[in-house]
Amino acid sequence: MATAVERRVRISRVAGRYLVFDIDDVLYIRRHHCICAVLTGTMPQNPTQNLFLSLPVELQAEEAQLLVDTGAGYIADELTDHMSRLSTTMDECTRKAYLQHIKQQRRNAQRVFEEEKAKVQAMHQNKRKANKPSSSTPSTEPAPAAVTEEDNLLFDNPKPTLPPSTTIPKEKEFSLPGVTPTTSYPLLPISTTPPAAPASSASTDAATLSSYPLYKYLNSRGYYTTPGLRFGGDYSVYPGDPFRYHAHYLANSYRWDEEVAMLDLVTSGRLGTAVKKSFLFGAEKPGGQQSGVDGAGEVRVFCIEWAGM
Amino acid sequence: MSLDDDDNPSLAPPPSTTTSPSSPSHNPPDAVAVATADDLTAEDLIEDEGAATQDFRAFAASLSRQQQQQQYRKTPGVSAQTIRKGEKDFESHGTRAQADALEQSRNAMREVLSYTRVHPAGAKVRGWYFPDWWEGYHEEEEDDAAGRAAAVGGEEEKERKPFAFVRERVVVLEGSSVASQALGRAVTGQAKDRPARGRDWLLPEEALYLVERGSLDLWWPLKGLEEILPPDRAVASNEGGEEADEYEQGFPLSLQAAYALLIGNDGERGKISLQKFQVYSNLKRCGYNVLRAPPICKQPAPAPSQPATTTLWQWFSSLLTTTFNQPPYGPLVQPGLYRSYASIYRQLALLPRHKPSPACSASASPPTEPFTIHYNIWKSAQKWTKLRHPPPDFHLAVVDAQQSSVPTLSEILPLLDATPPAPGKPEWTGLGRVYARLKHGYRNVLIAVVDHGVINYMRFAQGTFGVEEVYGSPRRTNYY
Incomplete structure (x- = not known):
C-alpha cells in the first residue's frame, strides 16, 4: 500500500484525449482512486465482439x-x-534497452508457444495411442507411461513425429515470433521525475469544465462514475466498483445560479426511475474556490425520484 | 449438433464468436451454458460471451508470464466470467465475500488484459510507418476527385475505383495479409522503379485497428522506404539482410506508440481522431465493412436540375390552384356538392408540404463538421471487396457527445442531402405500411455519438409525411 501510493500514473494525452495503457496503472487507479473509466480497445484474444474490450482505457478530462x-x-x-x-537522435542506450525488452518478450512468447505445442502433441500422441490400442490391443489403455515405451517399440510411424518437436524450436531460433507490446515502457521515461512532471502535466482543460466540482465531490465520497451517455446524463454514478454494483444515480452538473428547467428534472427523473436509478444533480457554491482547501468549494447535491403517486 | 444452440437468434450477430464458444460447449463442463441457451434473452448473450472469456483466460494465461499462469491455474474459484457478468450487489455491506468477489473480478481483468500481442513467425504481417510518403500526392488526387465528380454527374463511364485517400495513407504493408482484402489500398500508376510498388497502404484507422486486434506488427523505420522495400522486389536478398540484424532497418512499435502516431485531431493529415477511430473499430468488431466516405464533390450536375424541380412544384401547385380556385376571401371550403372528403381536405391544405425529391434541396451549402458523412458502412457480405462493392448500406457521421449538440436544420439538411435517396422497400405499399414508410423516411443517416469511449448510434431520417395522403385512402372513402 505504501509503495502503491508512490506510484505515478502516466496519463497519455493523445490529441486532447486522455488514455492509460498500463494495466497496472489501470488497476491502481481503480483500486485507490475510484476511477474505472472506459476500456476502449479491441480485445486481441477475441477481436470480433464488443462486450469485452481491452486497453487502452480512456479517462474523462475530469478524471485526468x-x-x-x-x-x-x-x-x-x-x-x-x-x-x-x-x-534518429535517440540515444543508443534506451534503444538497446527497448530492443532487449522486446527480444525478451519474444523469447517468452516463443517458449510458451513451444510448451503449448509440446502439450498438444503429447495430447495427440496420447489420443492416438488411446485409439490405436483400443482397435488392436485394448489392454494397453490404462498405463500411458507404459504405452509410450511400447509404442516406440511396436510402431515405427509415431517415432518420426517425435523428433520434429525437438528440431522445430531450433529452426525457429532465429525467427522468433513478433511482439507488439502494449506500452513502450523502456523507450519512454517510465515516470518523469517529480520536478519535471508539473511542467508536462500543466493541467487539463478540465479545470474550466463546469462539471469538475461535482465529479470531484462524488469521487471524494468513494463513488465511481462512468460516462453518462447510456442513461442520458453527465455521469452514471456507482456506489462502488462497477464490477460489483449497479449504478445508483445518473448525475448532471449545473452552475450554482443556473436556472434548471422543470422539464429537465421531470424527464431525467422519469428516465432515471425507469432504469432504477435516481436523478442526481448538483452544483458548486461560488466563492468556495477562494476559501476552500485546494480549490474544493462547497458542493450541494440533490436527488430526484419519480413519486409514482 | 445441438440445433437449439445454433438457432438462437440472439447469438446471430457476431458470427465468429458464436462458433467458438459453441464448439467447446459440447464438452461436459460447459453443459450449463448449453442448457441455458434455450431462452432467448440478452442475459444469454452475456452468458455466451462469458463462455468466450474462458478462452481469454486460457489464452492470456498461456501467454503471460509463467509463474502467473501457474498461480492463476491454482486458484480454483476464479472465472473470467466475473469480469462483467454475474450477480451484482446493491451496495457494499462490508463482507469478506463481497470483497473477495471484487478481488476476483479485478484479478481476472488483470489476467485478461495483461496479454501481449504476439505474431507467430510464420504468419507475421509487418507494417512500416511512413507518414510523409504520399504527402505530395495532393494535386493528382484533387484531379481525380474532380474527374470522379464529372463522372458521377454525367454518365457513369467505365468503373472507377473508389476514392483512395492516398494522402492519408501512412503505413505500408510488407507482404500480404488476409486483412488486405478489405483494408488498405495499393496506389496504382506508379513508375516501376518506385519503391514499395504494388504494396498496400493503410489508413491510420486501418493500421491501428489491425495493430489492436493483433494482426499487424507495426514497425518504425530507421532507413528509407527505398532500402526497406526495394522497387524490384529483391525478396531473397532482403530476407538475407533481415536475418543478419532484423533491427537494422527499424524496430517494432508498441500499441501506445501506435496510438501516439496515428491518433490526431480532426483534419490532421495521416491521423484520425480518437472518436472516429473508436466508432470505426466498434463497427469492424461487429463485422461491418467500413470505408471512409469519399469527400463530397461540389456537384455541378444538380444545379441545372434545380429549376426543373421548382417548375414541377410550381406546375403542381398551379394545377391545384386552378382546380380549386382559392379566392383571397370567403369560406375556405367552397360551397358545392362533395362526394368525398378528399377534395375538401385538398382545399384545406393551404401550406405547401415538403416533398422529398432525388435532387438536393434548395440549400446547396455543403455539410459542416462534425455533421458530415465520415464512414460508409456495408453489412458483411461474401462478395464485398475494398474495390468492388455495392452502394453502402449506411452513411455515418461521428459526433462527440460533449462538443456538439443536436443538429440544427441547416446542419442536418446538407447531411441528409449528401446521402442518396433511400426510400423504403418496394413492397411497402398500401395503407398498411404507412408507418413503416414514415419511419424509414426518404433519406436517412446514422449519427454515432461518442462519450469517452461509449458509443451510441442514432438514425436521422427525413420523414415523408408530404407524400402520405391519409385522407385519400380507399378505406376511409368507402366508409363515408
Whole structure:
C-alpha cells in the first residue's frame, strides 16, 4: 500500500484525449482512486465482439484532472514524447534497452508457444495411442507411461513425429515470433521525475469544465462514475466498483445560479426511475474556490425520484 | 449438433464468436451454458460471451508470464466470467465475500488484459510507418476527385475505383495479409522503379485497428522506404539482410506508440481522431465493412436540375390552384356538392408540404463538421471487396457527445442531402405500411455519438409525411 501510493500514473494525452495503457496503472487507479473509466480497445484474444474490450482505457478530462490534482498521475503528451525518442537522435542506450525488452518478450512468447505445442502433441500422441490400442490391443489403455515405451517399440510411424518437436524450436531460433507490446515502457521515461512532471502535466482543460466540482465531490465520497451517455446524463454514478454494483444515480452538473428547467428534472427523473436509478444533480457554491482547501468549494447535491403517486 | 444452440437468434450477430464458444460447449463442463441457451434473452448473450472469456483466460494465461499462469491455474474459484457478468450487489455491506468477489473480478481483468500481442513467425504481417510518403500526392488526387465528380454527374463511364485517400495513407504493408482484402489500398500508376510498388497502404484507422486486434506488427523505420522495400522486389536478398540484424532497418512499435502516431485531431493529415477511430473499430468488431466516405464533390450536375424541380412544384401547385380556385376571401371550403372528403381536405391544405425529391434541396451549402458523412458502412457480405462493392448500406457521421449538440436544420439538411435517396422497400405499399414508410423516411443517416469511449448510434431520417395522403385512402372513402 505504501509503495502503491508512490506510484505515478502516466496519463497519455493523445490529441486532447486522455488514455492509460498500463494495466497496472489501470488497476491502481481503480483500486485507490475510484476511477474505472472506459476500456476502449479491441480485445486481441477475441477481436470480433464488443462486450469485452481491452486497453487502452480512456479517462474523462475530469478524471485526468483529479489524478493530476492529487499527485497520483501526470499527463504526458504522447506524440511529442514518442517523436523525441523515436527520431534518429535517440540515444543508443534506451534503444538497446527497448530492443532487449522486446527480444525478451519474444523469447517468452516463443517458449510458451513451444510448451503449448509440446502439450498438444503429447495430447495427440496420447489420443492416438488411446485409439490405436483400443482397435488392436485394448489392454494397453490404462498405463500411458507404459504405452509410450511400447509404442516406440511396436510402431515405427509415431517415432518420426517425435523428433520434429525437438528440431522445430531450433529452426525457429532465429525467427522468433513478433511482439507488439502494449506500452513502450523502456523507450519512454517510465515516470518523469517529480520536478519535471508539473511542467508536462500543466493541467487539463478540465479545470474550466463546469462539471469538475461535482465529479470531484462524488469521487471524494468513494463513488465511481462512468460516462453518462447510456442513461442520458453527465455521469452514471456507482456506489462502488462497477464490477460489483449497479449504478445508483445518473448525475448532471449545473452552475450554482443556473436556472434548471422543470422539464429537465421531470424527464431525467422519469428516465432515471425507469432504469432504477435516481436523478442526481448538483452544483458548486461560488466563492468556495477562494476559501476552500485546494480549490474544493462547497458542493450541494440533490436527488430526484419519480413519486409514482 | 445441438440445433437449439445454433438457432438462437440472439447469438446471430457476431458470427465468429458464436462458433467458438459453441464448439467447446459440447464438452461436459460447459453443459450449463448449453442448457441455458434455450431462452432467448440478452442475459444469454452475456452468458455466451462469458463462455468466450474462458478462452481469454486460457489464452492470456498461456501467454503471460509463467509463474502467473501457474498461480492463476491454482486458484480454483476464479472465472473470467466475473469480469462483467454475474450477480451484482446493491451496495457494499462490508463482507469478506463481497470483497473477495471484487478481488476476483479485478484479478481476472488483470489476467485478461495483461496479454501481449504476439505474431507467430510464420504468419507475421509487418507494417512500416511512413507518414510523409504520399504527402505530395495532393494535386493528382484533387484531379481525380474532380474527374470522379464529372463522372458521377454525367454518365457513369467505365468503373472507377473508389476514392483512395492516398494522402492519408501512412503505413505500408510488407507482404500480404488476409486483412488486405478489405483494408488498405495499393496506389496504382506508379513508375516501376518506385519503391514499395504494388504494396498496400493503410489508413491510420486501418493500421491501428489491425495493430489492436493483433494482426499487424507495426514497425518504425530507421532507413528509407527505398532500402526497406526495394522497387524490384529483391525478396531473397532482403530476407538475407533481415536475418543478419532484423533491427537494422527499424524496430517494432508498441500499441501506445501506435496510438501516439496515428491518433490526431480532426483534419490532421495521416491521423484520425480518437472518436472516429473508436466508432470505426466498434463497427469492424461487429463485422461491418467500413470505408471512409469519399469527400463530397461540389456537384455541378444538380444545379441545372434545380429549376426543373421548382417548375414541377410550381406546375403542381398551379394545377391545384386552378382546380380549386382559392379566392383571397370567403369560406375556405367552397360551397358545392362533395362526394368525398378528399377534395375538401385538398382545399384545406393551404401550406405547401415538403416533398422529398432525388435532387438536393434548395440549400446547396455543403455539410459542416462534425455533421458530415465520415464512414460508409456495408453489412458483411461474401462478395464485398475494398474495390468492388455495392452502394453502402449506411452513411455515418461521428459526433462527440460533449462538443456538439443536436443538429440544427441547416446542419442536418446538407447531411441528409449528401446521402442518396433511400426510400423504403418496394413492397411497402398500401395503407398498411404507412408507418413503416414514415419511419424509414426518404433519406436517412446514422449519427454515432461518442462519450469517452461509449458509443451510441442514432438514425436521422427525413420523414415523408408530404407524400402520405391519409385522407385519400380507399378505406376511409368507402366508409363515408
